[in-house]
Amino acid sequence: MGSLVKQRVLRTIILLVLGVYFILPLIAMAEFSTRGKNDTRSLESWTSIVDDDGLMEALVNSLLLSVTSAVLMLVLLVPTMAWIRLRLPQLQRLVEFLCLLPLAIPAIVLVVGMAPLYAWVNYFFGDSPLTLTFAYTILVLPFAYRAVDAGLAAIDLKTLAEAARSLGASWFTVLWKVVVPNIRVALIGASLLSVALVLGEFTIASLLNFDTLQVQVNLLGKRNAGVSIAVSLLCLIFAFVLLFALSYVGQRRRQTVVEE
């Protein structure tokens, strides 16, 4: 039993040391962002988040982008991946390769190639920050692919589709009323991941000169560190809540599978 005690002690030490290591910056952010003049406490940094028009505008851009990117990702990926499993297995390897390719191409490299491309995008679609939807959909592909693929692998897609088809359903109906409801947990997971990724994205937005949340936070940090740190803390907390919720979504799926 000596080893069990040793294990417990070692575990506690690791958790304590690393716990402090990771929580200390969060405490420091809370402390820094509540500093007032002459060693007083003040919530000025936090209240001025809402007053900063540039920041609010950038936040709206980022929120809109997180929705448009998730929607475009789902619209492109789900029908294609379902169709590949049903009718076009030949394309399986190519689509997987394309979806995982962004992992091998760092965003900073991708943006070098995207800069000339975006000259055209802005010519055709205007220079709204929402055009970043295209770039972001590429960035979320690897994560979304894995989530959707896992979802599709967990259901008997062929049988479901054949049953619906034999009852006269069109392919669109199969997709919308059979595939989507059956893999909704995977779709929620893929969407939440892409929302979190888009809200945190900085590289492409900043180098293509679009005004998103992270770009503004970075810019703001140059003149008012307090506000930037407050927003940064908010971002981290928000992403944490998203991912924490995601861990329950995954669990519910496991339980329903067991029940079935």
Added chain:
Amino acid sequence: MTSVAPVAAAKPGGPTPKKGGAAGRPSAAAWLVAVPFLAFAGTFLVYPTVLVLFGAFQDSNGAFTLDNLKTLFTGVVFDAFVRSIELSALTAVIGAIFGALLTWAIAVGNPDGMLRRTVVAGSGVLAQFGGVPLAFAFLATVGFEGLVTKFLRDNVGIDLFAGSAWLFELPGLTLVYTFFQIPLMVIVFLPALDGLRPQWREANASLGGTSWTYWRHVGGPILTPPFLGALLLLFANAFSAYATAAALVSQGSPIVPLQIRGFLTGEVVLGQENLGKALGLGMVVVVSIAMGVNVLLQKRVAKWVR
């Protein structure tokens, strides 16, 4: 909840099945479904990638040249690559070791417990979405006016910045990078540790083995390949990272991603328009080597296991 649609619901497509029946070779129409995705990926992923990879071999007039690539092995650019590789290797090793310890600490606990959930979700945040907020977390902690800096200065009499502005140079980047490397290790390594069966430990104990013999002969050998794989992934991750470094370091370009920023935002020296693309190619090559070795390693392991 699985609502198999009745015929009446099939409004948009019409009730009659379209071309391309249930089986056999896919018809031309069947291929059309894949077109939107392929066109999109072709335009926004393959085209920019090709632009970078080919542009690296072109001079400003579009003619073939190797000059850009030669420049990669000289002067500041080469130094940046060396520094980037050092930074990535160092933070990968630190991240892998401490990450593995943390993973072990949560893996032996309750699999549905609060602690594990919190660590995994927190790791996901820092590993994948840290970026700019992480840089500001560091300014608040050990920046010139950070909490720890002030505490040490006022109460202990230590000036963190006595030597240099280290936070904005390589040592600072190393420290900050551990904050997404350790969490990434947790995410990547946890499945491997979860795969260790308790029966193996029991078998070891019933045969009179100690904790040491278990890790030396059972746990260690099984976990070595996933550990090395994770190490390579961490290396590639740090090597590709941009946001945190960009937010922290506004002057100078010690590492490759920041050099590329210089080419995208600053003035480009005449005749070197495509040097940024050569840097991009260099990064892709390094990342691909790390990923490729990883794939080979896992294939080897798959053979042994069989």
